[in-house]
Amino acid sequence: MPDLLMPKLGLTMTEATLTEWLKKEGEYVREGEPLFVFETDKSTLEFEAPASGILTRILVKAGETVPVYTVVGVIGEPSGHNTPFSAPGPSAHAAAQVPASLEAPRRIRATPRAKRLARELGVDLQAVKGSGEFGRIHEADVRAALPKAPAATPLARRMAQAHALDLSAVQGSGRDGKIRRADIEAHLMAQAAEAAEAADLAPFTPIRALTARRMAQSAAEVAPVTLATEADAFNLVAAREQLSALMGEKLSYNALLMAATARALREFPDLNATFTPNGLRHNAAINIGLAVDTERGLIVPVLHQADKRAVDDIHQALKGLIERAQLGKNTPAELEGGTFTITNLGAFEIDLFTPIVVLPQVAILGVGRIVERVVQHQGQIAIRPRLSLSLTFDHRAVDGAPAARFLKRLKGLIEQPLSLLLSKP
Known part of the structure; x- marks a missing residue:
């Protein structure tokens, strides 16, 4: 069965970028069916499968630029009949082997108000330890499960709020890690530098x-x-x-x-x-x-x-x-x-x-x-x-x-x- 070659479409064409695979490895393809999309220096085109069969190998990933006539994939003979290839399902024995870590979740006992508060705050009740009778979860337990807000000066908190900054991401330099204004300023400067560095390089099309x-x-x-x-x-x-x-x-x-x-x-x-x-x-x-x-x-x-x-x-x-x-x-x-x-x-x-x-x-x-x-x-x-x-x-x-x-x-x-x-x- 044929190798899939990056085509040469003009006298001046020397390379192309494979932008998207339209089929996955193991899938059945029919002759003439669009197989992948590639981009030259002048246009974007679809490559049609030269034969029917199974896409057995993808050798060039989407986004890679390769010279013309490079082998980008392989179509193999279908086994049995011309139906799409599918991986075998799990056996009954394998299905019976359930890891111990996948045990059924424990039954949650919580007051209605605690459940409502957990939904509002995005708290997973499975991770909350209840203080009530038989481990029943109360509102106070939900609030106690929330991550503790970092210690910060009032000015640092106002600056963080003004810049929509999560204080948990800031390293405090004060006593016991308390966050000060200088820490907020340093964090904002570091963010700006990272953004500038990331924006400096725009890969050429x-x-x-x-x-x-x-x-x-x-x-x-x-x-x-x-x-x-x-x-x-x-x-x-x-x-x-x-x-x-x-x-x-x-x-x-x-x-x-x-x-x-x-x-x-x-x-x-x-x-x-x-x-x-x-x-x-x-x-x-x-x-x-x-x-x-x-x-x-x-x-x-x-x-x-x-x-x-x-x-x-x-x-x-x-x-x-x-x-x-x-x-x-x-x-x-x-x-x-x-x-x-x-x-x-x-x-x-x-x-x-x-x-x-x-x-x-x-x-x-x-x-x-x-x-x-x-x-x-x-x-x-x-x-x-x-x-x-x-x-x-x-x-x-x-x-x-x-x-x-x-x-x-x-x-x-x-x-x-x-x-x-x-x-x-």
């Missing part, structure tokens, strides 16, 4: 760890230069409103920006390239990734053949990619093959920033917010919506002038967005 490695690699290898400009967004805003009315739903700015970027990349292939030690490899396809902020971290789903799509098609495709990214449900193909990346921080009221190139790509576009500014327009002072753009490129692959021409062309397409609809991409 697989996505965060991969992002850290890639950003460090980019910082070490790329010669980054960032160019910034500002586009007049009046026509972009108007085109979005008109197209939204025609589509019957709100068109995203990202769809218009991706359409404009794809058109510009087609005219400037050096920006749609891959850097290699032997030269610049121009990519035949224009596959644009869009950075998406999720609860699990930054995900960059890729829209393939972006230059061959109409604006409404780009809008619908992006909507699906973003929804699946938020749920961690992108397919491996949707996360591979990017040749250029767009990151939009406009929703966070950011204007200009310096995005980091995603290797082995050679450029990335940063998009800021659309904000109204006082500008000179057609010889007059006017208030116009403006859009900030930041282009970071790898100077090893592209010189400043070609990158500037690309950004200028992109600005022109944004300022005249209807040109994106005039001819087939």
Whole structure:
């Protein structure tokens, strides 16, 4: 029967975290049934059983990160017939052997008021010794069974009450262990230090760890230069409103920006390239990734053949990619093959920033917010919506002038967005 291997789902995938087993050792599994959940640097997926049988061994525990092709468990042949495995029940002889410590509890004799008080105070009457006739428990016996409050000064008690502090947890330094104000202060400081120490370390998720490695690699290898400009967004805003009315739903700015970027990349292939030690490899396809902020971290789903799509098609495709990214449900193909990346921080009221190139790509576009500014327009002072753009490129692959021409062309397409609809991409 087969070993269960951590799968490799993409060219760049090297490891994954097994987050949850859906079956226990000894349970019967059917072929195609979800067996465990694993998380890559890009998505969360279910692993389906490759065959029917008994899950005889679990070799990788939930929460562990392992390289691809690691054996995480074993499915064995079912014994007898295909029914879930269950451990044998206890024999009659074993059931008859009752340890002496499990004797039946003694009969409790207590007054009704003592029983009520014990319930209110959470006192186990089994542990209370009664002082009445035949060991009958009275209220005084219940109160006597309560743990004695530590000795403390009045000020120490007030401080403990103000901080919801259990005095029994405080070590007193006074005579006979009496708790003083200094003891309360020392205990509170120790609690704060422990809390700070515990909060200092937040283990990386697989996505965060991969992002850290890639950003460090980019910082070490790329010669980054960032160019910034500002586009007049009046026509972009108007085109979005008109197209939204025609589509019957709100068109995203990202769809218009991706359409404009794809058109510009087609005219400037050096920006749609891959850097290699032997030269610049121009990519035949224009596959644009869009950075998406999720609860699990930054995900960059890729829209393939972006230059061959109409604006409404780009809008619908992006909507699906973003929804699946938020749920961690992108397919491996949707996360591979990017040749250029767009990151939009406009929703966070950011204007200009310096995005980091995603290797082995050679450029990335940063998009800021659309904000109204006082500008000179057609010889007059006017208030116009403006859009900030930041282009970071790898100077090893592209010189400043070609990158500037690309950004200028992109600005022109944004300022005249209807040109994106005039001819087939």
